[in-house]
Amino acid sequence: MRHFLKPFFIVLILIATTVHGQELYKNNIHKYKVALKVEAGKLIDKGNVVSGDSLNTMFKEKGYNSIDVNLKSMKKKKLSPGKIYDLVSEAAVIVSPAGRSDEVNEEGEKSKKVNTYPASGYIIDSEGIVVTNYHVVSGFVYRKNTKARDVLVVMMKDGTIFPVKKVLSADKNNDLAILKIDPKGVELPALSVATKDAEIGDLAYIVSHPKGYFYAFSSGMVTDKFCELKIGGYRNIMAISADFAAGSSGAAIIDQFGNVMGTVTYTKTLQHSDDADKTQMVLKATIPASSLLKLIKEGN
Structure with a gap:
């Protein structure tokens, strides 16, 4: 028993030393x-x-x-x-x-x-x-x-x-x-906004705060472009495969050059037609940059 415990404690010490020696990630x-x-x-x-x-x-x-x-x-x-x-x-x-x-x-x-x-x-x-x-x-x-x-x-x-x-x-x-x-005279970092909407298949990146995982990074591509009817009228939607969740609302969707090509708006869980409890896919919807530019330049 004594011979068994000795190497066990040595392993624990080595693990503790290794963890202690690592640089800690953000908390x-x-x-x-x-x-x-x-x-x-x-x-x-x-x-x-x-x-x-x-x-x-x-x-x-x-x-x-x-x-x-x-x-x-x-x-x-x-x-x-x-x-x-x-x-x-x-x-x-x-x-x-x-x-x-x-x-x-x-x-x-x-x-x-x-x-x-x-x-x-x-x-x-x-x-x-x-x-x-x-x-x-x-x-x-x-x-x-x-x-x-x-x-x-x-x-x-x-x-x-x-x-x-x-x-x-x-x-x-x-x-x-x-x-x-009011940044009180400090020049803040700012993103450029794409003047041309992305196409299906274009790469898409997002930095957001899903469920308290602040500054999480995700990537994917543009998977669909469609319009949907809302009470206020039709609007354009750009769907992407990059992951986001609650807490990501309002985040920028970024192209491979670093330009904003959209803004997160919602997710929609798609269920199996024969089993409402079975999730098949999550649609991740964003508002294309052209809608933001139109609001800035023309108002509504």
Whole structure:
């Protein structure tokens, strides 16, 4: 028994030493989830923020004019997937409603807990213009949200956080919203937007925050292009095979050159016709870049 345990402990020591010697990967909980709550709480306490009620006055389904955006020129040089991740992740942001909890503890003191519901977005103008989904913003401004209505925040990859100051434009039919933050003179990293829609078979990349896996990278291709009827009219949809999930709403879809070619909007689970509990496929739908450019240049 003594001879058996000795090599066993040696193996444990070797494993512990190997793990200890490795460089630790990012810790999503501490680097982003906790940091988002802490930094949002600081903004709320300072008080210079736009609440859900105030932002609601700027937010509507349609009726916006064109807006002035300093769009970057399209990139034309093919990039490796690693280079695409490096480029996109700097301009990809976390967009989240945040609010102090109304809960009261046993001592009668109000809780200091901050509620957040992180989604995705991306910067298209270095002076602080951010794109996300309409449904991400509506989840903040409408009063059915009772737990996180103090501020809508945008957090960068390095942890820098900004409160949203304005809604510049929005389009419920195309599930797009364009927001303004104040970078206080700092030039932010921004993505270029493709001026020509992608074709079926084109490569597609995405950096987003699915279910709290912040700054996750996925790749695939354009699998379909179709139009669908919504209450507000028809809209164009670009389906891709790159994975995304809840938390990815508002993320940029990127081509092989590093240009935005679409924006995440929804997923739809396709069931077997004879067995509703059997999933056959998940449709991953995005709004093509042409719809975003039309909103910017023409309004709605």
